[in-house]
Amino acid sequence: MKYTDIYQNDYPQVLRELAKEMPAKLYYYGDLELINPDNSLSIVGTRKVTKLGSNFCWQLIKDLASAQTTIVSGLAYGVDSAAHQAALDNNLPTIAVLGSGLEAFDYFGKQRLIFNEMRQRSNCLILSEHEPGFPALGWTFARRNRIIAALSQTTLVVEAPLKSGALITADWAQLLKRKLWLLQGSGKNYEGSNKLIQEHPVLALPDPQQLLQDFGIQRHNTKQDPLLDLLPSSFDLLQEQLKIDGRDLSVQLSLLEIAGEIKKELGIYYSS
Numbered sequence: 001m002k003y004t005d006i007y008q009n010d011y012p013q014v015l016r017e018l019a020k021e022m023p024a025k026l027y028y029y030g031d032l033e034l035i036n037p038d039n040s041l042s043i044v045g046t047r048k049v050t051k052l053g054s055n056f057c058w059q060l061i062k063d064l065a066s067a068q069t070t071i072v073s074g075l076a077y078g079v080d081s082a083a084h085q086a087a088l089d090n091n092l093p094t095i096a097v098l099g100s101g102l103e104a105f106d107y108f109g110k111q112r113l114i115f116n117e118m119r120q121r122s123n124c125l126i127l128s129e130h131e132p133g134f135p136a137l138g139w140t141f142a143r144r145n146r147i148i149a150a151l152s153q154t155t156l157v158v159e160a161p162l163k164s165g166a167l168i169t170a171d172w173a174q175l176l177k178r179k180l181w182l183l184q185g186s187g188k189n190y191e192g193s194n195k196l197i198q199e200h201p202v203l204a205l206p207d208p209q210q211l212l213q214d215f216g217i218q219r220h221n222t223k224q225d226p227l228l229d230l231l232p233s234s235f236d237l238l239q240e241q242l243k244i245d246g247r248d249l250s251v252q253l254s255l256l257e258i259a260g261e262i263k264k265e266l267g268i269y270y271s272s
Helices: 013-021 051-067 079-089 110-120 138-150 166-175 188-199 210-214 226-230 235-242 246-258
Strands: 002-005 025-030 040-044 070-073 094-097 124-128 154-157 179-182 262-265 268-271
Touching: 013 138, 025 110, 040 051, 040 079, 040 138, 040 166, 051 079, 051 210, 051 246, 070 079, 079 094, 079 110, 094 110, 094 138, 110 124, 138 166, 154 166, 154 210, 166 179, 166 188, 179 188, 179 210, 226 235, 226 246, 235 246, 246 262
Parallel strands: 040 070, 040 154, 070 094, 094 124, 154 179
Antiparallel strands: 002 025, 025 124, 262 268
């Protein structure tokens, strides 16, 4: 474990932009040199992420691999873990900001596996403003969101219900004059995102590929996807016709659904 504070030369300059709200201390595993806000994307959202949202994270981060974009999130359940895992799968640098002290991280299962793998990789950074043994509390998760927003010039909210902590991150991104995108959708997981978009329509991500363009990556034309020519159809029939892995097909369908190219009714996918 390493340590720095606001009086040290290695304290991240980008966090000083938080002014009176900057964390006085930082405890971390990894290398602070990984902090590179100009080529970083903070990804946040609900702990109860849908398969659609998880697939979107995985494919987006896979597409960002050529730009070696750093993925920043909070290593919680749901969207956070989907983002970190996708970064690890595609060998992208990733930064986790904890809501507890480093030694008080008490998640098990997938979160613990991600934590352990990040500890072993040279392109990962885990940090906290809290003393090593400080437990996670409701307010500590809300406070850590300002750090997540500060570490990237761009923040993406994948799925956020009305009282989601991800909306706190969104508020901080706006306060810090960072670029902010929100996915639109239907259902409770998007109620918070949709409300913020209604108030600020410019924040709606117009196309999932727009983020790739923001990071200097060639945009794909989803309208040319051969899958569209097979609709309407069920998932099983599409998989049989396309002869592709179920995970890959699920990701393709998720991206097309988020892009508004298709919709699903009673288990059947239709062109919009």
